[in-house]
Amino acid sequence: MNLATINIAAILPTLVLSVVGIVVMVAEPFVGEQKKSNLGWLAFAGTLAAMLSLVPMANNRGQWYSNLWIVDDYDVFLDFIFLLIAAITILTSMDFLRREELNHPEFYSLLLFATAGMLMMAASNELVMVFLGLEILSIATYVMAGFRRADLKSNESALKYFLLGSFSSAFFLYGIALIFGATGSTNLLAIADALRSSKIQISLVSLSAALILIALCFKVAVAPFHVWTPDVYEGAPTPVTGFMSVGPKAAGFAVLFRVFLTAFPSIEDRWGSAIWMVAALTMILGNVIAVVQPNIKRMLAYSSIAHAGYVAVAFAATSDRGVSAALFYLLAYSLMNLGAFAMVTIISRKEDKLVNVTDYAGLGSKRPGLAAVLSLFMLSLAGVPGTAGFAGKFFIFRAALESRLVWLAIIGVVTTVISFYYYLSVIVQMYMREPHDEFSDVRLCGSLKFALVISAAGTLYLGLLPTRVLDWTTTAALR
Amino acid sequence: MLELILFYTFGAIAVISGILVITRHNVVHSAAFLGATLFAVAGIFLTLHAEFVAGVQVIVYVGGILVLFVFVIMLIAVERSVHERQYNKQWTIALITSAILIVEIAYGLYRGRDSLVLPAVVPPAAAAAGGNSEQVGTALYTSYLLPFEIASILLLVAIVGAVVLSKKRTPAEE
Amino acid sequence: MSEYLTSSDFMILMIKIIVIFGGVMGALVYLTWIERKVMARVQMRPGPTRVGPFGLLQPIADGLKFLFKEDVVPANANRFLYIAAPVVSLIPALLSFSVIPFGPWLQVTDLSVGLLFIFAITSLGVYGIVLGGWASNSKYPLMGAMRSSAQMISYELSLTLSVVGVLMIANTLSLNQLVMSQQRTWLGFIPRWNIFLQPVAFLIYVVSAVAETNRLPFDLAESEQELVAGWHTEYSSLKFAMFMLAEYANMVTVSALATIMFFGGWSGPLVGPHWLKAALPTFWFVSKIFLFIFFYVLLRSTIPRFRYDQLMNFGWKVLLPLSLANILATSFVVAIS
Numbered sequence: 001m002n003l004a005t006i007n008i009a010a011i012l013p014t015l016v017l018s019v020v021g022i023v024v025m026v027a028e029p030f031v032g033e034q035k036k037s038n039l040g041w042l043a044f045a046g047t048l049a050a051m052l053s054l055v056p057m058a059n060n061r062g063q064w065y066s067n068l069w070i071v072d073d074y075d076v077f078l079d080f081i082f083l084l085i086a087a088i089t090i091l092t093s094m095d096f097l098r099r100e101e102l103n104h105p106e107f108y109s110l111l112l113f114a115t116a117g118m119l120m121m122a123a124s125n126e127l128v129m130v131f132l133g134l135e136i137l138s139i140a141t142y143v144m145a146g147f148r149r150a151d152l153k154s155n156e157s158a159l160k161y162f163l164l165g166s167f168s169s170a171f172f173l174y175g176i177a178l179i180f181g182a183t184g185s186t187n188l189l190a191i192a193d194a195l196r197s198s199k200i201q202i203s204l205v206s207l208s209a210a211l212i213l214i215a216l217c218f219k220v221a222v223a224p225f226h227v228w229t230p231d232v233y234e235g236a237p238t239p240v241t242g243f244m245s246v247g248p249k250a251a252g253f254a255v256l257f258r259v260f261l262t263a264f265p266s267i268e269d270r271w272g273s274a275i276w277m278v279a280a281l282t283m284i285l286g287n288v289i290a291v292v293q294p295n296i297k298r299m300l301a302y303s304s305i306a307h308a309g310y311v312a313v314a315f316a317a318t319s320d321r322g323v324s325a326a327l328f329y330l331l332a333y334s335l336m337n338l339g340a341f342a343m344v345t346i347i348s349r350k351e352d353k354l355v356n357v358t359d360y361a362g363l364g365s366k367r368p369g370l371a372a373v374l375s376l377f378m379l380s381l382a383g384v385p386g387t388a389g390f391a392g393k394f395f396i397f398r399a400a401l402e403s404r405l406v407w408l409a410i411i412g413v414v415t416t417v418i419s420f421y422y423y424l425s426v427i428v429q430m431y432m433r434e435p436h437d438e439f440s441d442v443r444l445c446g447s448l449k450f451a452l453v454i455s456a457a458g459t460l461y462l463g464l465l466p467t468r469v470l471d472w473t474t475t476a477a478l479r
Numbered sequence: 480m481l482e483l484i485l486f487y488t489f490g491a492i493a494v495i496s497g498i499l500v501i502t503r504h505n506v507v508h509s510a511a512f513l514g515a516t517l518f519a520v521a522g523i524f525l526t527l528h529a530e531f532v533a534g535v536q537v538i539v540y541v542g543g544i545l546v547l548f549v550f551v552i553m554l555i556a557v558e559r560s561v562h563e564r565q566y567n568k569q570w571t572i573a574l575i576t577s578a579i580l581i582v583e584i585a586y587g588l589y590r591g592r593d594s595l596v597l598p599a600v601v602p603p604a605a606a607a608a609g610g611n612s613e614q615v616g617t618a619l620y621t622s623y624l625l626p627f628e629i630a631s632i633l634l635l636v637a638i639v640g641a642v643v644l645s646k647k648r649t650p651a652e653e
Numbered sequence: 654m655s656e657y658l659t660s661s662d663f664m665i666l667m668i669k670i671i672v673i674f675g676g677v678m679g680a681l682v683y684l685t686w687i688e689r690k691v692m693a694r695v696q697m698r699p700g701p702t703r704v705g706p707f708g709l710l711q712p713i714a715d716g717l718k719f720l721f722k723e724d725v726v727p728a729n730a731n732r733f734l735y736i737a738a739p740v741v742s743l744i745p746a747l748l749s750f751s752v753i754p755f756g757p758w759l760q761v762t763d764l765s766v767g768l769l770f771i772f773a774i775t776s777l778g779v780y781g782i783v784l785g786g787w788a789s790n791s792k793y794p795l796m797g798a799m800r801s802s803a804q805m806i807s808y809e810l811s812l813t814l815s816v817v818g819v820l821m822i823a824n825t826l827s828l829n830q831l832v833m834s835q836q837r838t839w840l841g842f843i844p845r846w847n848i849f850l851q852p853v854a855f856l857i858y859v860v861s862a863v864a865e866t867n868r869l870p871f872d873l874a875e876s877e878q879e880l881v882a883g884w885h886t887e888y889s890s891l892k893f894a895m896f897m898l899a900e901y902a903n904m905v906t907v908s909a910l911a912t913i914m915f916f917g918g919w920s921g922p923l924v925g926p927h928w929l930k931a932a933l934p935t936f937w938f939v940s941k942i943f944l945f946i947f948f949y950v951l952l953r954s955t956i957p958r959f960r961y962d963q964l965m966n967f968g969w970k971v972l973l974p975l976s977l978a979n980i981l982a983t984s985f986v987v988a989i990s
Binding site for chain 1 (some may be wrong): 504583584586587588590591592593595620621622623624625626629632634635636637639640643644648
Binding site (some may be wrong): 514 | 734742764765773779784787799855
């Protein structure tokens with residue numbers, strides 16, 4: 001009996017995250033009530049260690065563990081995004097948890113496990129593995145969404161996310177079952193081989209591809225599978241909303257690209273048009289509905305739907321250029337959206353209640369520094385030149401035009417113009433409305449500052465000097 | 480032939496009980512039908528000569544998880560659930576969309592029925608030689624080692640999540 | 654199909670079934686006599702003496718009494734589940750005898766996953782208790798049922814886990830092969846029984862088995878002093894008899910399993926003429942089971958009942974870690990040797 005070849009380096013970042021997650025949990029009883037935030041720093045150190053361990057992982061390219069686990073540049077780049085998301089979320093939530101007296105270090109454990117799940121999703125070369133990673137991510141996120149247990153909205157958010165999430169997982173499983181029935185394998189490369197070589201009834205394969213697509217579209221919240229998003233995002237604790245709007249989305253897209261471009265390229269004529277419609281619908285719905293949202297968390301929820309639409313445009317391009325643009329956009333979007341949610345966390349203050357756009361009135365005159373940083377994120381989300389959002393959108397539309405998706409590019413540009421309205425309305429509130437609040441109880445502690453600095457610097461760097469990262473994404477997209 | 484009959488019998492029991500689970504008003508009856516569904520699935524495993532999986536299915540689901548369900552059901556007032564409205568106003572739309580989905584899936588399956596290459600059922604003789612439990616164990620510790628270990632993280636996350644949501648509230652949370 | 658029904662294989666199978674189930678049913682009935690007699694002796698009483706010599710006909714008199722008692726169904730009970738519960742209790746309890754080897758050839762069927770089958774079947778027994786307690790629509794039965802479901806779930810874990818160590822040594826799930834793996838001897842006279850290799854597992858198994866069968870000191874589900882008679886408070890007549898029968902059948906099953914896994918099953922010295930050699934294994938097996946039952950009865954008559962929180966703490970904080978540690982230790986030893 002041969003045991004499987006064990007390659008620790010190939011799974012090192014995942015391993016580090018899981019171990020640190022357990023350590024944080026085990027350490028909790030031994031740490032005094034006042035020092036529990038130190039466990040947050042421990043978790044943060046864990047994400048940094050995982051980032052460092054990307055280096056030995058990158059030196060172990062190839063397929064491992066009976067071809068279930070794949071390490072390539074695509075995987076490494078996505079892992080970097082995931083770990084960055086986890087690190088910024090930890091920094092944002094440390095102060096939040098203390099402020100709301102929710103200082104349970106299990107939060108960090110769940111976050112680390114969720115991140116480990118995302119790493120698994122990106123590195124899986126096999127649908128069952130994808131499912132395991134997806135479930136680890138989802139279950140951890142359900143619980144984090146309901147972390148404010150005494151708050152009804154938080155409970156509602158967790159319950160809705162849980163019910164609909166389980167529903168979509170069922171679609172995913174049924175898709176796996178059908179493709180296993182059709183090809184006799186759940187390995188992506190084996191599926192691709194089977195589809196190329198043998199005469200498998202196309203309707204069966206497209207049926208399973210459709211089911212898998214539905215499940216993943218739910219996870220990344222694109223129309224018409226986006227309906228859960230605003231309620232869930234609104235009720236969840238704000239740092240968790242920030243995490244949910246970028247983490248599961250990036251991981252979901254990571255799987256979408258990997259599964260459809262590796263396993264199903266031979267039936268692209270079947271799913272290509274579906275992606276086209278999803279992308280167009282998502283951009284239009286997300287941007288138009290966001291215009292009328294008075295609640296900034298709901299507004300950012302619709303904005304996150306819209307941004308998923310842009311990534312879907314890159315997906316519809318089904319080219320290496322498209323994948324590289326999508327990777328770049330996921331990084332840029334993660335940075336600016338996490339920054340925006342960090343700001344929402346600060347302004348919402350005690351009880352997490354001040355989340356209307358009008359609550360930002362006059363922030364520019366009272367706290368000019370904060371207002372400037374938030375303006376940067378809003379401009380970047382809108383896609384003003386010089387920011388990460390502009391560079392990302394530019395690459396995506398270029399990829400779309402190269403793949404002759406003219407109409408998608410036009411819809412993208414038009415909806416971007418619409419999006420200026422609601423992003424700029426926040427800036428208008430901050431600078432051109434009379435303050436009815438002194439913002440004297442707005443506290444800004446070290447960890448939050450750190451989070452803001454990372455995301456603001458990243459947003460500017462990607463906006464002004466995108467070439468180096470773009471080169472990286474270009475190698476990452478080559479398969 | 481006999482196996483085909485058994486398969487369809489168990490399949491029918493599983494599906495019908497499954498429908499009854501969600502349509503019964505009395506939750507105790509739902510739980511009983513859920514038990515029937517899980518049993519029928521174990522039966523399907525048996526027709527595939529997967530004795531080990533069938534046994535584990537009964538031990539874990541019927542003997543473990545469902546008992547916990549019943550335990551919780553006994554703590555709640557069953558009479559209230561009998562009188563509560565079971566569906567909201569969207570049930571007609573939901574029914575229509577589900578019907579469309581079922582038709583789509585059925586059509587896809589019907590068109591593709593010839594290319595469903597189900598792996599051949601291991602005949603009892605071979606299973607006795609290699610051993611059903613041994614085959615499962617070997618697969619778990621060789622080709623599926625990594626997912627097997629990852630599943631433990633999944634369970635850990637679920638445990639932590641359940642504890643976080645249900646542990647005693649701190650005074651600050653009240 | 655019809656050829657099989659007339660073949661000699663089928664006839665032999667039928668004879669086996671009749672012998673085993675007839676024997677088991679008779680034994681179950683007389684277990685009540687044994688229990689009453691032994692308990693009486695422990696408590697310095699004579700026990701049943703009036704019906705037949707040594708009260709030997711007492712079980713039959715009891716059976717007749719059950720038969721003629723009025724069959725009461727409480728007014729607000731859930732009628733269907735109330736009637737179904739005793740059946741749900743008894744059938745799984747009896748089904749497990751279909752895989753137990755009473756001798757080298759006296760076994761209805763030797764499943765390759767026989768042990769798993771028994772655990773699967775016995776894990777269903779709890780439904781009889783839970784549904785019966787719930788369907789009675791009365792408070793003491795409900796409390797008994799809830800206690801019982803929590804208790805059986807908790808102890809089933811350690812029960813199942815305690816067996817894993819034995820399985821790692823024996824390398825099989827088939828009950829007959831489990832017995833075969835213990836046939837050899839050490840130094841020519843010490844039988845190679847698993848109890849010497851897995852003493853910790855044996856202790857865990859015995860304790861959890863007592864808890865699984867809801868017997869004293871773990872009979873929280875019926876505890877007379879607190880809950881009248883627990884889950885079967887409302888039951889009378891033959892339905893009550895079925896619950897009793899199921900309880901005794903479960904006792905025999907766990908004793909038989911203990912014998913098979915830890916005491917070499919039907920193995921024992923074979924002497925004498927041909928016919929004796931054929932009958933002795935069954936004799937050894939039944940004697941070993943009888944010792945266990947005797948132990949059970951002694952437990953009942955000597956040890957007081959656990960408190961509920963003690964029961965839960967003991968199950969989760971002592972037995973479960975211990976059985977996990979046992980698995981870990983065993984796997985190390987197996988891996989090294």
